[in-house]
């Protein structure tokens with residue numbers, strides 16, 4: 001059975017269970033979760049990216065969700081917009 005990861009859609013309205021994401025074992029035929037089973041907050045399914053370190057990607061996801069733009073400094077006065 002595949003394991004899906006969910007995370008609170010809005011970290012400001014999340015409990016300890018869903019704020020950093022949680023894993024649920026579901027059959028493929030099961031409907032995806034829409035709310036946290038603990039607090040009822042809206043959750044989104046996280047698509048796992050095994051090639052990325054999980055802590056780094058979750059930090060990036062949170063920054064992205066909060067509307068931050070991440071810039072990578074390439075050189076003097078030169079930045080690459082990563083998202």
Ligand SMILES: [Zn+2]
Pocket residue numbers: 014015016017018019036037038039040041
């Ligand atoms: Zn929750």
